[in-house]
Amino acid sequence: MFTEDEDIDHLSNAEYTPIRKDAFEMPIEKKQELIQDHFTEIMKILGLDMNDDSLKDTPKRVAKMYVKEIFGGLLPENKPSISTFENTYKYRQMLIEKDITVYSTCEHHFLPIIGRAHVAYISNGTVIGLSKINRIVNYYARRPQVQERLTRQIVKAMSEALNTKDVACVIDAKHLCINSRGIQDTNSSTVTAELSGMFRNNPTTRKEFLHYIGIDSHFKI
Numbered sequence: 001m002f003t004e005d006e007d008i009d010h011l012s013n014a015e016y017t018p019i020r021k022d023a024f025e026m027p028i029e030k031k032q033e034l035i036q037d038h039f040t041e042i043m044k045i046l047g048l049d050m051n052d053d054s055l056k057d058t059p060k061r062v063a064k065m066y067v068k069e070i071f072g073g074l075l076p077e078n079k080p081s082i083s084t085f086e087n088t089y090k091y092r093q094m095l096i097e098k099d100i101t102v103y104s105t106c107e108h109h110f111l112p113i114i115g116r117a118h119v120a121y122i123s124n125g126t127v128i129g130l131s132k133i134n135r136i137v138n139y140y141a142r143r144p145q146v147q148e149r150l151t152r153q154i155v156k157a158m159s160e161a162l163n164t165k166d167v168a169c170v171i172d173a174k175h176l177c178i179n180s181r182g183i184q185d186t187n188s189s190t191v192t193a194e195l196s197g198m199f200r201n202n203p204t205t206r207k208e209f210l211h212y213i214g215i216d217s218h219f220k221i
Contacts, residue, residue: 016149017074024076028067035063070105073142080135082161084126094166094205096120096212097133106177107144115173115189118213119154122198122205124164133158147171147192155194165197168209191215 039059040050048055072078097119104113117137121128140153151171158167170193179186198205 017143017145017153019074023074028075032060032063032067035066036060039063069142070103071143073139078139078142080132080139082128082132082136082157084128084161087123087125087127089127091123091127094120094122094209094212095127096209097130098213100134100137102137102141102150102171102173104141104143104145104147104150104173106175107146109177109181110144111176111180113141113145113147113173113175115171117151117154118168118170119158120168120199120209120212121158121162121164122166124162124166126162128158128162132161136161147173147175147190151192151194155196159196166199167197168195168199168206169193170210170213170215 036059039062043055043059044050050056067075098116100117100119102113102115102117105111106113119133119137136157137154140150140157151169154169155167158169159165170191172189172191174189178184178188195206195209199209200206
């Protein structure tokens with residue numbers, strides 16, 4: 001069980017993720033059980049033979065995957081613990097973690113979003129372990145998402161952890177709801193950016209960041 005404070009903290013950090021207030025009341029095991037039952041019915045409606053050896057355990061696998069894996073960012077206990085350290089190196093330039101793998105799910109069609117995130121910050125006296133940046137990206141990606149929201153959530157979480165507005169995130173991702181259905185355009189990708197502090201207000205800082213991550217310096221935010 002989670003305390004009320006933990007629930008409120010999780011919801012506030014989620015920013016605009018549409019999570020109900022009672023989202024954490026149902027045990028994980030019960031969620032998996034219900035999803036398994038409902039997915040069994042979906043497969044039956046599609047006309048699949050649920051007695052087939054290849055299919056009979058699919059609902060169980062899907063339920064576990066939904067709750068514990070691809071939507072694990074909906075579980076407060078999975079929120080990464082972010083420890084910061086004094087910037088004893090006196091490093092005052094931007095730090096960039098490039099090409100962080102993004103696996104998310106489009107909330108409109110429940111199809112994958114796959115891409116890369118580039119996250120940067122300028123120390124305000126504290127620094128963060130590099131792997132924690134990847135964990136922040138992964139945590140917020142593991143939800144039903146829209147890319148614009150995900151980009152903002154990453155910047156917000158980094159800003160809160162480091163107590164600085166000087167944070168930036170760019171995500172370049174392919175949406176399978178575009179690539180594999182509808183228009184079926186397999187070549188296009190979507191780029192979103194959230195720049196704050198010096199990354200937004202200082203043209204030189206913005207240009208340097210975009211140069212380092214390989215985006216044309218004339219890219220407009």
